[in-house]
């Protein structure tokens with residue numbers, strides 16, 4: 001959804017991939033270190049709309065998953081009774097003066113800033129998401145390959161008018177973007193050849 005609402009972000013991601021790879025082959029996870037903008041795109045997407053609704057953009061707090069204490073505990077001067085809900089909260093993670101804007105440039109290519117966001121998105125400590133590496137690598141592969149070979153733009157409604165997504169996201173304990181109509185076109189003859197190769201592999 002972010003790709004079609006922010007075509008300029010899509011173009012920047014494509015330019016980064018083109019500069020390193022050309023269209024010789026599809027980018028893979030081994031190319032990750034060369035694509036800071038694509039990595040920032042992923043961090044920003046997860047910051048902006050974490051699949052588990054953690055980010056309270058309006059109150060400018062980024063809250064972790066709630067946990068309950070198994071026994072009494074003490075933190076600094078605070079006594080925390082058994083059963084108390086502990087919700088981590090971080091104001092700094094929203095990075096900059098305009099947290100409501102979708103802007104991969106806010107990380108300035110700095111991986112520490114991206115990791116700060118991702119540590120909240122995937123949780124931390126003993127209950128940290130065990131699927132985080134799988135999720136991060138899958139997201140990179142899912143984003144980088146289409147960026148290299150496709151232009152993705154808003155789809156058309158039945159009267160041929162451009163249709164932008166109406167809803168930002170679904171509600172619930174896991175959130176996803178609402179239905180989105182998109183148009184996908186290959187970027188060049190070379191990109192089409194790569195697409196044909198993929199079709200041959202996956203049948």
Ligand code: HEM
Pocket residue numbers: 050051052064065120121122123124126127128129130131132134135
């Ligand atoms: C973008 C994708 C994902 C996000 C944002 C995400 C986020 C989270 C979060 C926030 C937690 C709770 C952490 C905490 O309690 O502090 C969690 C737990 C967990 N996640 Fe993920 N996750 C993702 C993908 C995955 C995948 C792909 C797998 C499995 C392959 C997975 C398996 C788990 C499991 C098993 C737990 C429970 C861990 C525990 O309670 O000890 N997650 N995840």
